[in-house]
Amino acid sequence: MILDIDTKLLKKNAYRVTKQRGITALRIRVPGGHLNIKYFDIIKEVAEKYGNGTVHITTRQGFEIPGISMEKIDEINELISPIIRGLKDEGVQIEDEEGGYPAAGTRNVSACIGNRVCPFANYDTTALALKIEKLIYPNDYHVKIAVTGCPNDCIKAHMQDIGIIGQVEPIYDPSRCIGCQACVKNCKRRVTGALTFENFKVVRDPNRCISCGECILKCPTSAWTRGEKYYRIVIMGRTGKKNPRLAQTFIEWADEESVLKIIKNMYDFIDKYIDKTLDKEHVGYIVDREGFKKFKEEVLKDVKLPKKAKVANHIDYTGYRYERNTIYD
Amino acid sequence: MGIELDVKSFDNALKILSKKYKIFAPVRLKGKGSFSDTDLVTYGEISSYKDIELSEKSRYSPKEVIYPITQTLFYFTEDEYKEPEIDDKGIIVFLRPCDANSYLKLDNIFLKNGPYEDNYYKRLRDKVKFFVIECTKGFSTCFCVSTGSNKFLDYDVFFRFDNDKITCDVKNDEFSYAFSGKEVEFTPEFIEKNEIEVKLPDIDKISQNLEYVFNHELWDEYTKRCIACGRCTVSCPTCSCFSMQDIFYKDNPKCGERRRVWASCMVDGFTDVAGGHSYRQKYGERMRFKVMHKIYDYKKRFGTTMCVGCGRCDDVCPEYISFIKIVSKVTDAVDRGESK
Amino acid sequence: MTNVYMPRKAEIVSIIPQTDIDYTFRLKSDILPQHGQFLQVSIPKIGEAPISISDYTDEYIELTIRKVGTVTDAIHELKPGDFLFIRGPYGHGFPVEDFKNKNVVIAAGGTGLAPVKSIINRYNRNPKEIKNLNILVGFKSPKDILFEDEIKKWKEKFDVLLTVDNGDETWTGNTGLITKFIPDLKIENPDDTIVIVVGPPMMMKFTCLEFLKRGIPEKNIWVSFERKMSCSIGKCGHCKINETYVCLEGPVFNYTKSKQLLD
Incomplete structure (x- = not known):
């Protein structure tokens, strides 16, 4: 049997080259980690009919179906067309529904379970993930984005190129406060100790408050209530072999519109500065090379941040390196 | 009409x-x-x-309309007490x-x-x-x-x-x-049957068996389950306890006010006396104190059950503790205790 | 409408330090309280606290106040000529009419002596009102002793047993808890003896039990309770024990009642 396969196209199509010759695996995108159960039948059919009867749940909340023969890719792409159509129906720009996934560089936008279920979440993470998916997919640039409902960061937004963390502005009505100090004690024990009790009422230190909204949850009288929704954007976190590091705060108190625009702008930045001689280049390494200042200028182009927003002047990346000389290469 | x-x-x-x-x-x-x-x-x-x-x-209940959470009793200017208008x-x-x-x-x-x-x-x-x-x-x-x-x-x-x-x-x-x-033609109607029916305990039987009811093991469970957050009492339309607070204004320490603010028998500090002693430290004891007020001692004092059966305490409890269930347990305990 | 929370001004006439942290404040006042009643005492902008009346005449009342919190700390800063704000008296005191011509035993621990001091002084002025008075007072240590001068005076007329939990090198008197001395106390006719016990919760509990062992009928024993209070008029709920409002039905209780106050 002759196997003549363009592996670049195969990868772009969301399949992968595995250790077993001629055998591939398909990744199903699940934006926001939330999938209509009707698609399970298709995933099951692909796994049973073309795969080895198993499915792997990926770290980015997709499904990976292993043990597929590369020859069957066209058949499988046709079989999964309802899933692709589902993306299209949500507004994702896809031309050929029968052709499988049109790109795989930009990874699935993952999300914690969000406020559809979790009491701590400050917004509907699944909905935002889908909005981002519509904006950035399909795209070949290697970008990882995750959105999380609160600073607990269950989705590990701090390990992404762009992480979105839900913020809420807590509003305090002293006349409703009975001084039980549930918020004060909780903030000290579980958050950052931003609340103190003075003169029988609660005082919030905005410099310590990370706007997680726990005070609102703990309040028995609704003295603390929810103000506007905001987002903290953390950037350039990554794993990888070369220089893993946690993402750092870029902007606090951004609104949804700005978040989307900044993400969109980041693709223009990549386009402008990516080293085209390379097979691929992560956005984080581009920023490392070109500098945060340039990145900031590019991504904030035409962005109207809310008055409250705060933008970092510089970012103190640490992370770690295995060998010192990699810095100089 | x-x-x-x-x-x-x-x-x-x-x-x-x-x-x-x-x-x-x-x-x-x-x-x-x-x-x-x-x-x-x-x-x-x-x-x-x-x-x-x-x-x-x-x-929340309409009690705050006539009994605000925070109510100023006096404004102080130097040594004058002035009642708010x-x-x-x-x-x-x-x-x-x-x-x-x-x-x-x-x-x-x-x-x-x-x-x-x-x-x-x-x-x-x-x-x-x-x-x-x-x-x-x-x-x-x-x-x-x-x-x-x-x-x-x-x-x-x-x-x-x-x-x-x-x-x-x-x-x-x-x-x-x-x-x-x-x-x-119009005749006002009232609900005649709720989904939930609760048998309230006979208060005379409790009186006769007070120690038995108070020391009953049923309360122990709530020492473990209750978190003493006070949501039940805040939402209760009949809870009326308060504490007094005196404050001076930060920007003008010569002036200040005395106010009263809702208090909760479930929350820490309710029984603190000078010198550091407090009573009902176990949450189960607080639960007993609250429940007995709602269904027993208030009735003994005023001839009518304090609890109105709005169910808000059950709705708001983050630990899924049901007051209704506790009342049933008390009634059962009282009935069984008496037959012993 | 009468404002039931409105206090009145009372001038501090003199301040008599008892210990480092207990001062007696004498206030100009014509209140004639029952023995064992209390006042709500306040300083505007600082706060209000329930304080038992430790003595009175028709010209003044005395409050013996321990420095233990925001309000009492601030009261200790005051000087003669300054004002305190008071409302009350509140609660039920000791039914001294019923004690007439009886043997009376008063057992007080620490600051518990304050609410019963006026009764002792009443009998000191008029010893014929009762058959006999026996006083047991206990303090933590010699430096905690309150009303030392008055205790000396009482000794001239009555049997007074003063004890400290822990003595020091200079202490030559009794040591040990009050309960230690009750078994040997001379009680001739328990049915005709009234016992008053005031002090910290544990002291009251065990002292009462000792007197019961001596055959004192429950109905002859009287105690006084200390509870957190905000209003003192049966509204705020802090002092409630089961069905009893300490501010209304107490702070003085007969033992037959107090033993039912489960908490």
Whole structure:
């Protein structure tokens, strides 16, 4: 049997080259980690009919179906067309529904379970993930984005190129406060100790408050209530072999519109500065090379941040390196 | 006889009444629920029919209309005590029979307990006009029939809200001028059966077996389960405890105020005495104290059960502790204890 | 409408330090309280606290106040000529009419002596009102002893047993808890003896039990309770124990009642 396969196209199509010759695996995108159960039948059919009867749940909340023969890719792409159509129906720009996934560089936008279920979440993470998916997919640039409902960061937004963390502005009505100090004690024990009790009422230190909204949850009288929704954007976190590091705060108190625009702008930045001689280049390494200042200028182009927003002047990346000389290469 | 109103004539009545009254009703505050993208249903001032929220039980009761969470008792300037003024408008409250009855329960504490009437309570309470909302179905945690708070006949005006068809019975002639519409046959109805029926304990039996009930092992469970957050007491329409606080103003320390603020027997600090001692340190003991007040000792004192059966305590408990279940356990224990 | 929370001004006439942290404040006042009643005492902007009346005449009242919190700390800063704000008296005191012509035993621990001091002084002025008075007072240590001068005076007329939990090198008197001395106390006719016990919760509990062992009928024993109070008029709920409001039905209780106050 002759196997003549363009592996670049195969990868772009969301399949992968595995250790077993001629055998591939398909990744199903699940934006926001939330999938209509009707698609399970298709995933099951692909796994049973073309795969080895198993499915792997990926770290980015997709499904990976292993043990597929590369020859069957066209058949499988046709079989999964309802899933692709589902993306299209949500507004994702896809031309050929029968052709499988049109790109795989930009990874699935993952999300914690969000406020559809979790009491701590400050917004509907699944909905935002889908909005981002519509904006950035399909795209070949290697970008990882995750959105999380609160600073607990269950989705590990701090390990992404762009992480979105839900913020809420807590509003305090002293006349409703009975001084039980549930918020004060909780903030000290579980958050950052931003609340103190003075003169029988609660005082919030905005410099310590990370706007997680726990005070609102703990309040028995609704003295603390929810103000506007905001987002903290953390950037350039990554794993990888070369220089893993946690993402750092870029902007606090951004609104949804700005978040989307900044993400969109980041693709223009990549386009402008990516080293085209390379097979691929992560956005984080581009920023490392070109500098945060340039990145900031590019991504904030035409962005109207809310008055409250705060933008970092510089970012103190640490992370770690295995060998010192990699810095100089 | 009743009067049939449409939304327009109802709104017109509110407009007329608002000249002399502040009008309160259950309202929906968008996005003000504890969890994101949820609403808070509570009591607030209204100006039209569309402001009234009837589809959901309010998280907080109407008690704060006459008994605010924070109430200034005195303003201090140097050594002078000055009582705050209140505005001269009356108070109309749209409420269900259980909540209307809760006002009578508060009356017992503030007006009848001890040798004095509480003047701060009385001056607001005296203004209240009861605009009772007909409630024939209740909600899933209601047990007002069991506590005998399902009816309230001493209303000023009684309303049936049937979608946008409104029928009212104006019992207090003082309000006749505001409501005009077609005269119709109208008999106010009250809920006769809740989904939940609770057998309240016989208070004489408790009296005879007080130590047995107080030391019963049923309370131990709540030492483990309860987190002493106070949500049950805050949402309760009949809880009335408060603490006094004196403060001086940061920007002008010579002036300040003395106020009273709701307190909760479930929350730490309620029994602290000078020198560091406190009582009922176990949460199970606090639960016992609260439950017994609601179903036993208040009744012994005033002849009526304190709890009105609104079920808010069950609705708001983050630890899923059911007051209703505790009452059943107490009744069982009392009945069994007596047969021993 | 009468404002039941409105206090009145009372001038501090003199301040008599008892220990480092217990001062007696004498206030100009014509209140004639029952023995064992209390006042709500406040300083505007600082706060209000319930304080038992330790003595009175028709010209003044005395409050013996221990420095243990925000309000009492601030009161200790005051000087003669300054004002305190008071409302009350509140609660029920000891029914001294019923004690006439009886043997009376008063057992007080620490600051518990304050609410019963006026009774002792009443009998000191008029010893014929009762058959006999026996006083047991206990303090933690010699430096905690309150009303030392008055105790000396009482010794001239009555049997006074003063004890400290822990003595020091200079202490030559009794040591040990009050309960230690009750078994040997001379009680001739328990049915005709009234016992008053005031002090910290544990002291009251065990002292009462000792007197019961001596055959004192429950109905002859009287105690006084200390509870957190905000209003003192049966509204705020802090002092409630089961069905009993300490501010209304107490702070003085007969033992037959107090033993039912489960908490």
